[in-house]
Amino acid sequence: PWFVFFQKPAPANDDRKLDPPLNMKAAMILFSVACIVIGVVPGPLYEFLPFNPENAGVPHYHAYSYAHVVNQLQLLLFSGLAFFLLLGMLKRTLTITLDFDWLYRRFVPAAWQWILRPLLLALEPFHQGTISGLPRLAAQTFGAEGSRQESYRPWGVSRTVFLLTLILLAFLVLNLLAD
Structure with missing residues (x-):
């Protein structure tokens, strides 16, 4: 403080004033x-x-x-x-102080760039093969009839939010009834 x-006072054109x-x-x-x-x-x-x-x-x-x-x-x-x-x-110096924010400002981006990103890029073919095979596997497992397009249809945001709201409402009601 x-x-x-x-x-020393800041220059007149400084925005911090x-x-x-x-x-x-x-x-x-x-x-x-x-x-x-x-x-x-x-x-x-x-x-x-x-x-x-x-x-x-x-x-x-x-x-x-x-x-x-x-x-x-x-x-x-x-x-x-x-x-x-x-x-x-305690003279003020224009240096960089490495505090806790160093973790998310320097370490996490460096870890992403040099460790996680190459690992994810190496696993990308496995990921694509798994994702592309899931609808066919679900259709074979659960006996859905029809083409691949019919067995895998995205719900959309509104249906998903509505389903999550119903689940949370049921959880709330059950929690209130348990007390």
Whole structure:
């Protein structure tokens, strides 16, 4: 956060200087007020929580006890002190940081390009032979009479969605009746 607020100003033609839209500002104001209210008056939030410590024999949690306030202030002040003492080492550099997003930005495309794609291309003749033989196999197995075109007709999106809706409705009704 330090470099977001206190770094050198961006050039005048930079698009990052635009203010957020009104709905984003309203959401930020709403949630910042909610955070302040919950921090100042935590009692109503604790009433909504499913675990009541008094019923479980646990003494009530006091967020503003002397020991807790001193402990949290020590953590905040010493981490702030460490930050400002090491600020010289935290200069911004234009480098690429490999975080978790490296997996889906670099590793997955490379794995697709060099491992999975050649494997799928090698298995393509087997896949095509299997798919082209399925209608004939189904017609022979289930005794469908007629040509190959009649034994394999695609349903279309509307029929498939309707069938899935009926299955989900039946599952919902059975689930409600089971309770």
